[in-house]
Amino acid sequence: MxxxxxxxxxxxxxxxxxxxxxxxxxxxxxxxxxxxxxxxxxxxxxxxxxxxxxxxxxxxxxxxxxxxxxxxxxxxxxxxxxxxxxxxxxxxxxxxxxxxxxxxAVGFATRKHFFTDWAATGPAVATDITATLSRNTVEVAKNLNRKDSGGVYLPGLPVVPRTVTYLPSAAVDDGVVTQLRTGDYLGAYAEDGGLDVTHVGIYVAGPDGPLLRNASSLSANQKVVDSPLFDYLRTVPGIVVLRPVQ
The missing domain is CATH 1.10.3670.10 (Putative xylanase like domain)
Structure with a gap:
């Protein structure tokens, strides 16, 4: 074998x-x-x-x-x-x-291209807990892979209808953060209807405050860094939170 x-x-x-x-x-x-x-x-x-x-x-x-x-x-x-x-x-x-x-099944068509695929497709990697964190969450009907400007993000793949729930950044307060666990996955909500998130990272409860451990493409970083969570939230519309199943 x-x-x-x-x-x-x-x-x-x-x-x-x-x-x-x-x-x-x-x-x-x-x-x-x-x-x-x-x-x-x-x-x-x-x-x-x-x-x-x-x-x-x-x-x-x-x-x-x-x-x-x-x-x-x-x-x-x-x-x-x-x-x-x-x-x-x-x-x-x-x-x-x-x-x-x-x-x-290893293949381009079977790759989990979207963050929420981790919760929406099998085998499930995580559970979407966003809606449980606050009464201020927002549900948006999306057509993943179909750009709002026309065309698709990934040629050769279908458009996937999916309702994405996100929590606006302004609604992420200490009460929300206390419900997060180190190891939760946070996605930065995408305003384009063809994407669920634009960036992902790992929540870490740091000794000096909550962090987003992430591979940053910003010119000042260009590496994996720990970004103070509340600073990061000021740069994105909101978050989608997935909790790993193990």
Whole structure:
């Protein structure tokens, strides 16, 4: 039988990052979910930002890629969530497939391209808890992948009708934050009807206040950083919150 790890694109540098992270995964295997999420995501602080590390499109066959030496906001959460489910390379690869793809099927059409796919498609990675956090949430009917300006974001993929619930940034107060748990995934609500969010990160209850641990493409960062949550909220319309199922 072919090992799962042989199915993944993994450079020597990424393999070294993965092995170090798996060491932390083994060390924290008995820790509570919040501590485990914080310790594993901490391994990526300072990792350079890198876009377009996944391989696959309407015309290019999908390849299972794990580029851990540079990450964007979505691949960062992919890798952290997969690491939480792993203590070995083979377990990581199998977990990455479960996290990144619908029905565990590696393919461009089955990739979970949208943040809310983690809650809306199987196998479910997380539960959308946004509506439980406040009475001020807003529901918006969207057609994911269809740009408001015309055309689609991802050629070759269908338009997906979905109701997205978000909490306006102005309504995120201390009462909301006290309901969040380290390891929750926060998405920055997208005003365009074809997207659910424009950016994602990991909530961390820091010693000096709430943080969004995220792969930032801002010119001042260009790496994984801890952004003070309330500062970040002033730059986005609102948030969508997903709580991991494990």
């Amino acid at each position: 072919t090992k799962a790890s042989s199915a993944v694109r993994l450079s020597p540098g990424s393999a070294a990052v993965l092995d170090a992270a798996l060491g932390v995964a083994r060390e924290t295997s008995g820790a509570n979910p919040a501590e485990r999420a914080e310790r594993l995501s901490r391994q990526f602080l300072g990792t350079p930002y890198g876009a377009d590390t996944l391989v696959g499109s309407e015309t290019v066959p999908e390849q299972l890629a794990a580029e851990l030496e540079r990450v964007d906001c979505f691949t960062l959460v992919d890798y952290v969530e997969a690491l939480k489910r792993s203590t070995s390379r083979d377990q990581f690869v199998n977990a990455l497939i479960r996290v990144r793809y619908k029905d565990n």
